[in-house]
Amino acid sequence: MFGIFDKNHSQKIKGTVVLMPKNVLDFNDVTSIKSAGLLEVAGGILDAAADVVGGIVDGTTAFLGRNVAMRLISATKTDASGKGLIGKEVFLEKYLPTLPTLGARQDAFSIHFDWDAEFGIPGAFSFRNYTQDEFFLVSVTFDDIPNHNSVQFVCNSWVYNFKSYKTDRIFFSNDTYLLSQTPAPLVYYRQEELKSLRGDGTGLRKEWERVYDYDVYNDLGNPDKDAKLARPILGGSSTYPYPRRVRSGRKPTTKDPKSEKPGVIYVPRDENFGHLKSSDFLTYGIKSLSQNVLPLFKSVIFDLNFTPNEFDSFDEVRDLYEGGIELPTHILSQISPLPVLKEIFRTEDGEQVLKFPPPHVIKVSKSAWMTDEEFGREMIAGVNPCVIRLLK
Incomplete structure (x- = not known):
């Protein structure tokens, strides 16, 4: 089945594969340091960023050789079993230089397939990492x-x-095209893909899986730790079948076999934060640590003219959005030359730092947040608007 091409009569199909290597700004890496202290977090980020610089050269060549393979699948020709013909295994060949960008560095590679008229038109391909x-x-x-x-x-x-996948x-x-119009050679492969996505409702979900099966909310409590932490199951009844959550498959609790032990919440890998979103998440997360970072700069590097951990005036609050907090640029260069710090310590004239985007409520008027109308809007849009009571 894999030797259908005659080298004497075959032609070449040129392919271009675009991919992004695993990035240190991946969301899993961000959450893995959430329990560390400020210095540990900062150190971990700088170490990770240094890995990016060292990995730029290695990352572009790691996929060459016999590391990433593809096989064409025909959408017009079938084998004896009615499945679309599958071509020979072919590996990525040549790196095509691209412009790296922080958090979304794309690398392009060329690949060539032998092809002849007996194979037909490719409508799918299998992929191995x-x-x-x-x-x-x-x-x-x-x-x-x-x-x-x-x-x-x-x-x-x-x-x-x-090795992480069964197929x-x-x-x-x-x-x-509509389901009934799916090309016959691809029907089998479509059905197999659907089985992989649906899962079989058993087993503990793994990070690399792409399974979209669902379960009731039976992991809201922790009765094994304390009886007071037991929680009822939400969903699953004939009256209230919903809400539902993506199934994680964790082990049941000892005291309540119908409830799952709390733990890592499974999210299908393709639904997790992408490079751009995780980069923004990390950048603004670091900025939100400014109440700890600024006193650290004050005590270690230089003296800032304001009271640590608090604002002396509304003007100082507005400075976070309008002027930023000044920091000598030579300190940034000593910390790291990486682009991520240029975004974290965003500057316009080389001297501004920790400049936050202005809240929408004060973009039009700086005093809009003080009005009764805005206070009422924030209460209604808050986490618990039911606490609003009529004044008596």
Whole structure:
């Protein structure tokens, strides 16, 4: 089945694979340091950032050689069992230089497939990652297909080592059609993909899985720790079938077998924070630590003219959004030259630091937050508007 191409009569299909290596600004890395102290967090971030610089060179070459493989799947020709023909395994060949950007560095690679008319038009491909680290597969494009121009694949999915999956990852072209109009050679592969996404409702969910099965909210309490922490199960009854959550498959509690032990909440990998969002999350998270960072700068580096841990006037509050807090630029260069710090310590003239985006409520008027109308709006839009009571 894999030797369908005759080298004497085959042509070459050129492909371009765009992917992003695992980034240190991944959301899992952010949450892994949430319990550390301020100095540990800052040190961990700088260490991680240093890894980015050291990994830029290695990252672009780690996918070459025999590390990432693909096989074409025909959408028009079938084998004896009725499945779409599968081509030979082909590996990424050449790195195509791209412009790296913080949090969303994309790398492009070329790949070539042998093709002949007996194979037909590719409508899908199988994908294997032989590297130890996962990466984000952005897109794949096949060019120079005789009488068909190009075929586009928008993937946008994390791909882990092939041993993490029961079957190879399969991606389908961007062609749209009704279920009944699915090309016959691709029906089997579509059904297998659907089975993978639905899961079988058993087992503990793993980080690399792409399973979308659901369960009731039976993990809100922790009766094993304290009887007072027991909570009723939400959803699942004939009267109230919802709400539902993505199933995690954790072990049941000892005192209440119908409840799950609290633990890591499973989120399908492709639904987790992407590079850009996790970069923004980390950047603004660090900025929110300013109440601890600024006193640290004050005591260790230089003297700031305000009371630590509190504001002396409304003007100092507005300075966070309008002028920022001044910090000599030479200190930033001593800390790190990396672009992430240029965003964290965002500057316009080389001297401003910790400049927050202004809240919408004061963009039009600086005193808008003091009005009764705004106070009422914030109460209604708050976490518990039911606490509002009529004055008597």
